[in-house]
Amino acid sequence: MRPLHCKIVLVRPRNPNNIGAAARAMKNFGFTELVVVSPHPPIWNEAVSAVNAVDVIANACVVETLAEAIADCTFVVGTVDRSRVEPKQVIYTPEDLSRDLQATPHRLALVFGPEKNGLTNEDLSHCHRTLSIPTQPGCPSMNLGQAVAVCCYELMRDRAQHSTKIEPPAQATAGEIEAALQLALDLLRISDFILPGSEADLTIKLRRSLIRLNLRDREVKTLCGALRKIEQRLSGMRLPAPPHS
Amino acid sequence: MRPLHCKIVLVRPRNPNNIGAAARAMKNFGFTELVVVSPHPPIWNEAVSAVNAVDVIANACVVETLAEAIADCTFVVGTVDRSRVEPKQVIYTPEDLSRDLQATPHRLALVFGPEKNGLTNEDLSHCHRTLSIPTQPGCPSMNLGQAVAVCCYELMRDRAQHSTKIEPPAQATAGEIEAALQLALDLLRISDFILPGSEADLTIKLRRSLIRLNLRDREVKTLCGALRKIEQRLSGMRLPAPPHS
Numbered sequence: 001m002r003p004l005h006c007k008i009v010l011v012r013p014r015n016p017n018n019i020g021a022a023a024r025a026m027k028n029f030g031f032t033e034l035v036v037v038s039p040h041p042p043i044w045n046e047a048v049s050a051v052n053a054v055d056v057i058a059n060a061c062v063v064e065t066l067a068e069a070i071a072d073c074t075f076v077v078g079t080v081d082r083s084r085v086e087p088k089q090v091i092y093t094p095e096d097l098s099r100d101l102q103a104t105p106h107r108l109a110l111v112f113g114p115e116k117n118g119l120t121n122e123d124l125s126h127c128h129r130t131l132s133i134p135t136q137p138g139c140p141s142m143n144l145g146q147a148v149a150v151c152c153y154e155l156m157r158d159r160a161q162h163s164t165k166i167e168p169p170a171q172a173t174a175g176e177i178e179a180a181l182q183l184a185l186d187l188l189r190i191s192d193f194i195l196p197g198s199e200a201d202l203t204i205k206l207r208r209s210l211i212r213l214n215l216r217d218r219e220v221k222t223l224c225g226a227l228r229k230i231e232q233r234l235s236g237m238r239l240p241a242p243p244h245s
Numbered sequence: 246m247r248p249l250h251c252k253i254v255l256v257r258p259r260n261p262n263n264i265g266a267a268a269r270a271m272k273n274f275g276f277t278e279l280v281v282v283s284p285h286p287p288i289w290n291e292a293v294s295a296v297n298a299v300d301v302i303a304n305a306c307v308v309e310t311l312a313e314a315i316a317d318c319t320f321v322v323g324t325v326d327r328s329r330v331e332p333k334q335v336i337y338t339p340e341d342l343s344r345d346l347q348a349t350p351h352r353l354a355l356v357f358g359p360e361k362n363g364l365t366n367e368d369l370s371h372c373h374r375t376l377s378i379p380t381q382p383g384c385p386s387m388n389l390g391q392a393v394a395v396c397c398y399e400l401m402r403d404r405a406q407h408s409t410k411i412e413p414p415a416q417a418t419a420g421e422i423e424a425a426l427q428l429a430l431d432l433l434r435i436s437d438f439i440l441p442g443s444e445a446d447l448t449i450k451l452r453r454s455l456i457r458l459n460l461r462d463r464e465v466k467t468l469c470g471a472l473r474k475i476e477q478r479l480s481g482m483r484l485p486a487p488p489h490s
Contacts, residue, residue, distance in 0.1 A: 028387050
């Protein structure tokens with residue numbers, strides 16, 4: 001069976017049963033990498049003591065931010081319920097994702113939001129695609145554990161029939177793109193481009209644009225080099241450079 | 246969207262959360278008919294008071310036996326976990342079921358067993374097919390609510406793209422076949438064919454055979470007519486027939 005590089009990322013989950021259910025579904029379908037972003041500590045402790053899929057939970061990473069969770073990934077897919085898809089928009093489904101991964105191998109992060117309100121726009125600005133399970137419009141919101149189960153099932157469904165070799169991806173990782181974004185923001189800050197109170201919005205817009213470009217790792221390296229050079233020049237014009245830096 | 250006649254049957258479920266989760270997944274994918282076989286009363290009461298998918302639960306049927314649950318169905322599919330599929334056997338998957346239903350419309354019953362041990366062989370003898378979700382051999386057993394979610398998702402996945410009309414099925418219903426089976430058993434009992442203690446096994450074997458024949462409703466009517474005639478004759482040979490019967 002062709003290996004699939006996929007981590008499941010749960011952002012701020014609120015129910016330990018759902019964390020346990022997600023871990024069990026992952027194990028059912030052969031996924032092992034679980035990352036939990038900023039869980040409420042007592043909730044996480046309760047999930048750790050659950051019986052199901054102990055090894056998936058024990059090996060889970062707990063991180064503070066979504067950016068950390070996805071830093072080494074080349075394709076980040078955020079999940080939302082169908083009510084958040086515009087009426088005329090075509091839904092990007094688990095099946096579409098599975099097909100895209102057959103065509104282009106990736107280090108995938110599949111990101112699920114908190115039970116009550118789902119991923120924020122800031123969370124989604126980190127994602128290359130927004131995926132939605134095609135539920136009924138009258139009852140769009142799925143239970144978290146069940147949504148993870150459906151996605152894991154779909155990703156593994158056809159996999160036994162394919163055996164192409166995974167090439168190391170040439171795409172930039174989310175971490176490399178985020179580093180470029182932060183460099184660009186530094187530059188814009190130094191240049192007084194950022195109006196007071198507008199930084200959060202601008203960050204989301206810029207991140208979306210950078211992600212849409214589908215940059216290769218070498219392109220991002222070049223971009224970062226250029227940004228650093230400009231920043232050095234700008235800093236030099238405003239303040240004398242600190243010695244030996 | 247093409248309508249799908251499908252009831253979800255939960256046999257002796259033991260966890261009210263799983264009943265609620267199954268109902269919610271059904272509603273997510275547009276299924277409304279839930280039948281619960283012989284639930285433990287306090288468990289059922291707790292499920293009824295759950296918040297999710299209240300209407301599915303409120304309209305659920307509670308019956309004593311699996312035979313009652315499936316009596317009006319023409320295709321009965323029992324689910325088992327993958328560890329119960331023989332190593333060399335090809336798994337009948339949710340995708341296979343979905344494809345079969347596109348080809349031949351049916352009144353489907355999709356049957357899920359109790360959490361701990363799944364469907365018994367007696368339960369499975371009522372089923373035309375045994376379905377298994379292709380989980381990993383190392384962790385084959387899925388959570389009940391998640392298994393229902395995966396099956397409902399798969400059955401609805403491609404449905405929006407098809408719009409063939411459903412013909413009234415010519416297949417016999419499970420109830421008609423069960424009636425024929427009971428007539429046959431009566432006959433065998435009267436004929437002293439059934440050895441003491443062997444009736445349960447024989448019933449399962451006969452049921453499996455009758456189901457495998459895929460009888461049309463008219464064929465079952467003919468069969469029942471013939472069985473009744475023979476029984477009358479046999480009864481007449483042993484005891485005088487009651488007057489006017």
